[in-house]
Amino acid sequence: MATAQRVPLDEQQTTEPDDQTGRERVLPALHPARMEDRCFVLYQPPPVTGSAAEVEAFLEQAQFIAEDLDWLLALPHDRFWCQVVFDESLQKCLDSYLRLAPRGLDCTLPASPAVMDMQKHLHRSVFMTFLRMATHKESKENFITPAVFGEIIYNNFLFDIPKILDLCVLYGKGNGHLIQKMIENIFNQQPSYYSDLDETVPTVLQVLNTILERCGLRMEEAASSEPLKLGSTTTRTAMEMSTKDLEDLVLYLCDTCTTLYALFDIFPPACSAFQSHGFLSRLASFYELAVPDIEKAVKKRNFDDKSLQEDLWRRVSHSRKKIIEIAHLLIQHTCLQPILENSSENIHLFVEDFLQIFTSLLQEKSFLADYDEQFPVADDVSLLQQAFPLLDETRTSYILQGIECAWESVGRKKHRLPPSRATPE
Amino acid sequence: MAQPRLTGALRSFSNVSRQDDYTGEPSDLKSKRLKRQEAFSKEGVTWKMIAQFISQHLEKRDQQAASENLKIVLQTARQIVGSEFGQEVIESAAVFIFKLFCNKDQVGHEETKAIRQMFGPFPSSSVDAACAAVNRVVSLFDETQIETFIKVHSSSHFKDHVPFGKNIMFSFDTYTLDYLEYLPIKNDDEKLSKEFSLNY
Numbered sequence: 001m002a003t004a005q006r007v008p009l010d011e012q013q014t015t016e017p018d019d020q021t022g023r024e025r026v027l028p029a030l031h032p033a034r035m036e037d038r039c040f041v042l043y044q045p046p047p048v049t050g051s052a053a054e055v056e057a058f059l060e061q062a063q064f065i066a067e068d069l070d071w072l073l074a075l076p077h078d079r080f081w082c083q084v085v086f087d088e089s090l091q092k093c094l095d096s097y098l099r100l101a102p103r104g105l106d107c108t109l110p111a112s113p114a115v116m117d118m119q120k121h122l123h124r125s126v127f128m129t130f131l132r133m134a135t136h137k138e139s140k141e142n143f144i145t146p147a148v149f150g151e152i153i154y155n156n157f158l159f160d161i162p163k164i165l166d167l168c169v170l171y172g173k174g175n176g177h178l179i180q181k182m183i184e185n186i187f188n189q190q191p192s193y194y195s196d197l198d199e200t201v202p203t204v205l206q207v208l209n210t211i212l213e214r215c216g217l218r219m220e221e222a223a224s225s226e227p228l229k230l231g232s233t234t235t236r237t238a239m240e241m242s243t244k245d246l247e248d249l250v251l252y253l254c255d256t257c258t259t260l261y262a263l264f265d266i267f268p269p270a271c272s273a274f275q276s277h278g279f280l281s282r283l284a285s286f287y288e289l290a291v292p293d294i295e296k297a298v299k300k301r302n303f304d305d306k307s308l309q310e311d312l313w314r315r316v317s318h319s320r321k322k323i324i325e326i327a328h329l330l331i332q333h334t335c336l337q338p339i340l341e342n343s344s345e346n347i348h349l350f351v352e353d354f355l356q357i358f359t360s361l362l363q364e365k366s367f368l369a370d371y372d373e374q375f376p377v378a379d380d381v382s383l384l385q386q387a388f389p390l391l392d393e394t395r396t397s398y399i400l401q402g403i404e405c406a407w408e409s410v411g412r413k414k415h416r417l418p419p420s421r422a423t424p425e
Numbered sequence: 426m427a428q429p430r431l432t433g434a435l436r437s438f439s440n441v442s443r444q445d446d447y448t449g450e451p452s453d454l455k456s457k458r459l460k461r462q463e464a465f466s467k468e469g470v471t472w473k474m475i476a477q478f479i480s481q482h483l484e485k486r487d488q489q490a491a492s493e494n495l496k497i498v499l500q501t502a503r504q505i506v507g508s509e510f511g512q513e514v515i516e517s518a519a520v521f522i523f524k525l526f527c528n529k530d531q532v533g534h535e536e537t538k539a540i541r542q543m544f545g546p547f548p549s550s551s552v553d554a555a556c557a558a559v560n561r562v563v564s565l566f567d568e569t570q571i572e573t574f575i576k577v578h579s580s581s582h583f584k585d586h587v588p589f590g591k592n593i594m595f596s597f598d599t600y601t602l603d604y605l606e607y608l609p610i611k612n613d614d615e616k617l618s619k620e621f622s623l624n625y
Binding site for chain 1: 427428431432433435438443452453454456457587589590595598604
């Protein structure tokens, strides 16, 4: 038993019998000797074929995890933290779940009720485990010094950026409020996560480049700054690659867009981190280049399996929508919200950002037309005019005209909403 | 095969996560079972306690029969866990079997599952014999006498603790595909972009 009350866990001491000598000894409450050798097993996703043997194997392995996590969640605060900090098998188990658990978007076959029940049980238990790991104050008696908590979760990789992204995409839709609080607390107590997020952005951009390269395409910036590799002209396009490669490419695109959307939706500060790398303009260029190519390949190629073609089409369509929504979240959180909340003295800087973003996007015609269709830019400009009367009308007119041109150049008609009545003075 | 994921790329190519977290190797279920058996053997009732309780609470004429049945339980426990294990492991398995069948007339799906989960594959004839032997012992007692004894002596090691998150509302709602319903069947490239609208 911990001896002190209302003392943070990281400062508590406890007396326990030594396993070897049997004598009582004083230990810090957070000590590896207090961890139970539980040997958590790794998660395997539900079987694809649904054969009885595979189902049984899944249920058996999942049952071990379910029991172990139930046990873990019932542990007192000090024991729980000893286990999560020192038990590597637990961390591997949790990591395997985040990596392999089926997302709502995955192609899943109908599973038996037993498999579904078990999967649900695990899904909830894993979430509760992460939630508990993100909570530095569980009650008046059970808490960890915030700064120490920040060090513990960071130094032991209890959370890292890929895990946070997995949590967002797995749990964000139904448990957005809890996940949001959880991630905010992690970042608040350990600002190093902001640096890690920043460090992650180039890899995300590289993922977009990889998708383009697989389609035999390159972003303009990459094309101008890097020489073409010898033999790179032989790269296959989306029309030429194998069906399996095209399928993988579309699944990758779909997962990437949904995961990023989930992150920005749940944790708006991530928008600024990504925008500091000019993410939106890269995303728009990506959209302009990759989407028509992949769309054309999915539509025009001959598929032996028509249901696969339809599935891929839906995924491309979903990805398009998500990219547009990501763009909107980025603009919303990095420019519009600060302007509309009028919380900053530097409001003109956010206005300038807004104008610059749209000016730079004018060349991305189909992206702009699709964005404007979903989130009319004229509405935002009108709001800005109310919030910031000094708005440069020449520039806003230029942007709105550019958007009109974008609609024309992609050959679509704008569905105009009736003009809103001006507020009487 | 694992699905291609953004977070997979981040784990592989960025330097923000532990590289040895998950290797993709299958788990060693044998070691897991051993750990589980070990943990179980520390939970309260021992084989000695069961044997003692039975000899203390039975008339002399019933003691002989009970003792023979307990031997059968021990033997079947040896067959289930494997003869390579020592007496301690076998007795712990016998306790597990005794607890499992003390209020069951026959071997059902749940019992089979529980035994396989604990010990791995096992000969079903041994389990049937164990179940019958336990039933014969229990029948010598009042209806709930044995059950009460086991309950009283079972360790409540953290089991009575309210699990974290018990009262937290959890939703299974998840991101799903959000798409246009149809696949336009057109051959004209130019028309594709005109047909495809984001007006959802």
